[in-house]
Amino acid sequence: MMTEAVVELDDELWQSVYEITAGAMNPCYQCGTCTASCPFLSYLDRPLSARKILRRAQLGRGDGMEDIWMCSACRSCEVRCPRDVHIVEAIMGLRSLAFKARAVPPEMNRLLWSTLEEGNPWNDPRSERARWADGLKVRDAAEGVDVLLYVGCAGSYDPRLQGVARGLVQVLGRAGVNVGILGGRERCCGDAVRVTGERGYLQRLVEKNVKAFSGTGATTIVAISPHCFDMFRNLYPRYGLEAEVLHYTEYLEHMLDEGVLKPPRVKNSRVAYHDPCYLGRSNGIFEPPRRLLESVPGLELEELRDNRLNALCCGGGGGGMWREEGGERLSDKRVEQVKEADIPLLATSCPYCIQNFEDSTRRMGGPRVVDVMELLARPKAV
Ligand code: SF4
Ligand code: SF4
Known part of the structure; x- marks a missing residue:
C-alpha cells in the first residue's frame, strides 16, 4: 500500500x-x-x-x-x-x-559575538585596530578630510593585507589627496553581522558608522574591501549616508584618467584578474581593476575562463570565511583554472579572495596571489 x-x-x-x-x-x-x-x-x-x-x-x-x-x-x-x-x-x-529561532550555526554565533565585543569578526583586540598605520604619515579623519579611507577588518588586522592599506595611503598621499582614516575608531562595516541574520544589532552598528563617517565631513568614502563597499553603497544610504562611495579601484581609475597616478614598472609577467563577486556581479565594477592592471608597465592581462558576470566565486561571501567545511573548496577550483591557463600571477581586489586563494595555493601550489593595489604601490611584490 x-x-x-x-x-x-x-x-x-x-x-x-x-x-x-x-x-x-x-x-x-x-x-x-x-x-x-x-x-x-x-x-x-x-x-x-x-x-x-x-x-x-x-x-x-x-x-x-x-x-x-x-x-x-x-x-x-x-x-x-x-x-x-x-x-x-x-x-x-x-x-x-x-x-x-536561535537556529544559527556556532561559527555564525562566534563571529557575531566577536563583532559585538571587539568591533571585528576575528575577535582581534579593538585596541590594535590602527596598528597597521604605525609609522605612516596619515591624517586622522577627525581633522576634516575630503576622502575617508575605510580600511575594513581584514585590512586592519591581517598582516598580509595591511600592506594593501599602507600602499593605498602612500599612493593617495603622493598624489596630494586630502585623505584620512578613523584609525582606532573604525568599526566593522556590518557585512559580517548581516550574514548571521541578526538585524537589530546590524541596524545599530550601521547608524553608529553613518554618524562617525558624517562627522568627518568627507564627501567621498573609499573602501578597500568589496564587502564594506557593497554595504556603504547599497545599505548605508537608507540610514542617511550622503557621501559618495567608491571602491578603491574606482578611485584610482579616476586618478589614472587625470594623469596623477603613474604605476611603476614591474617584472614582465602575464596576469589574470579574478572578479570578486561583491564588486563585479553585485555592483557591476568590472573595468576599473582591469584598466589599472593594464596601466602597469610589464604586465600582460589575460582573461580567465569564467570572468566578469560569470566569475567563479572564491567561497568567502555570505559568511563563507567563517564556515567550517572540509573537502575541496571553490577557491581550489579557481586556482585550478589559473594553473590550467599557466598564468603565474593572480590579481584580485578583495581581502577574502586573497585569503582564500592563498589558502588554496599553499596546499596546491600555483600562481602568486596579489591585490591590484600591491602592483601599483610595491612592484617588488611580484
Ligand atoms: S531561477 Fe527560476 S527557480 Fe530560481 S528563483 Fe528564478 S524563477 Fe525561481
Ligand atoms: S551560492 Fe548558490 S544560492 Fe547562493 S547566491 Fe551563489 S548561486 Fe545563489
Whole structure:
C-alpha cells in the first residue's frame, strides 16, 4: 500500500517568512535555473538548491532550511534568474528567521559575538585596530578630510593585507589627496553581522558608522574591501549616508584618467584578474581593476575562463570565511583554472579572495596571489 507524504503548512510561519523576506520569493516559478547556476552544485557537487529553498519559503515551511547557511551570496543564480527574484535577499531573510529561532550555526554565533565585543569578526583586540598605520604619515579623519579611507577588518588586522592599506595611503598621499582614516575608531562595516541574520544589532552598528563617517565631513568614502563597499553603497544610504562611495579601484581609475597616478614598472609577467563577486556581479565594477592592471608597465592581462558576470566565486561571501567545511573548496577550483591557463600571477581586489586563494595555493601550489593595489604601490611584490 502506498503512503502519501503529508506536508504541514503553517500560516503563521508563512506570514513571518513573507514579512522578513519582503516577499522576495514570490515571483519564482520554479524553473531551477538558479540551482543549475550555483557553483556549490556545479563545481563541488554539494546540494545547495536555491529553487528548493524558495519553494519551501513560498509554502511557509520551516523544515529543511539548513542549506541557507551554505550560500556565499555570490549572485551567480540571481544574474540568470528569468524572473529577477532577489534570491540572496530571500536567503538572508530566512537567516534572520532562523536567528530569531536561535537556529544559527556556532561559527555564525562566534563571529557575531566577536563583532559585538571587539568591533571585528576575528575577535582581534579593538585596541590594535590602527596598528597597521604605525609609522605612516596619515591624517586622522577627525581633522576634516575630503576622502575617508575605510580600511575594513581584514585590512586592519591581517598582516598580509595591511600592506594593501599602507600602499593605498602612500599612493593617495603622493598624489596630494586630502585623505584620512578613523584609525582606532573604525568599526566593522556590518557585512559580517548581516550574514548571521541578526538585524537589530546590524541596524545599530550601521547608524553608529553613518554618524562617525558624517562627522568627518568627507564627501567621498573609499573602501578597500568589496564587502564594506557593497554595504556603504547599497545599505548605508537608507540610514542617511550622503557621501559618495567608491571602491578603491574606482578611485584610482579616476586618478589614472587625470594623469596623477603613474604605476611603476614591474617584472614582465602575464596576469589574470579574478572578479570578486561583491564588486563585479553585485555592483557591476568590472573595468576599473582591469584598466589599472593594464596601466602597469610589464604586465600582460589575460582573461580567465569564467570572468566578469560569470566569475567563479572564491567561497568567502555570505559568511563563507567563517564556515567550517572540509573537502575541496571553490577557491581550489579557481586556482585550478589559473594553473590550467599557466598564468603565474593572480590579481584580485578583495581581502577574502586573497585569503582564500592563498589558502588554496599553499596546499596546491600555483600562481602568486596579489591585490591590484600591491602592483601599483610595491612592484617588488611580484
Ligand atoms: S531561477 Fe528564478 S524563477 Fe527560476 S527557480 Fe530560481 S528563483 Fe525561481
Ligand atoms: S547566491 Fe551563489 S551560492 Fe547562493 S544560492 Fe545563489 S548561486 Fe548558490
